[in-house]
Amino acid sequence: MISFLQEPPVDIDRDQAAQEAAKELSKSAYRESGGSLIEKALAKVMDWIRDLLDSLTGTSPNGHAGLAMLIGLLVLITVVVLWRAGVLRTSRKATSQAVFDTARPQSAAQYRSLAEREAASGEYALAIRSRFRACVAELTERTVLDERAGRTAYEVVADASRAAPVLREPLQPAALVFTEVVYGNRPGTPERYSVVVAADDAARTARVTV
DSSP states (O other), X not given: OOGGGGSOOOOOOHHHHHHHHHHHHTSHHHHTTOOHHHHHHHHHHHHHHHHHHHHHHHXXXXXXXXXXXXXXXXXXXXXXXXXXXXXXXXXXXXXXXBSOSSSOOSOHHHHHHHHHHHHHTXXXXXXXXXXXHHHHHHHHHTTSSOOOTTOBHXXXXXXXXXXXXXXXXXXXXXXXXXXXXXXXXXXXXXXXXHHHHHHHHHHHHOOOOO
């Protein structure tokens, strides 16, 4: 028999349950997962939990129904927070996170030009995708990388760093930005785009021996 079924029932009143919920939601994982909008949303959820416990504990002397509902709500909140933070959105299979969605049809210069036009139009998410593709195409043209379909951004970092360790430092943050923006639905910003531009510049100018 599963061990937790043998544990004695937990007695908890409304105030204790609310305190436990507040303690759980005050952990750093929740504080770091978003800005003021998330904080306001969690505050509203806390108010709702307290109201719910008011009604549940009135019909359950030991507060067990309220505790069970509270646990379920905390699980739901955790899932929402992790989704908002991008943890769940970026956990897809690696095969779905390839840098190129087709066989690479353009040169590094063409991808770079496209990225500059997209950035000039304020389309930073698209610009990040195109500029990172320019970076990878550049590394392929310089024979730092071999031609291989389906390579992910993180595989680009690993493969390029083996051939040219100097490239790891600029490529690693760019790969993270690319994956979060293209596959994690994070917003593209000028700051994130500049990280990818730095990686592309390094791909063009770094002295490598292959």
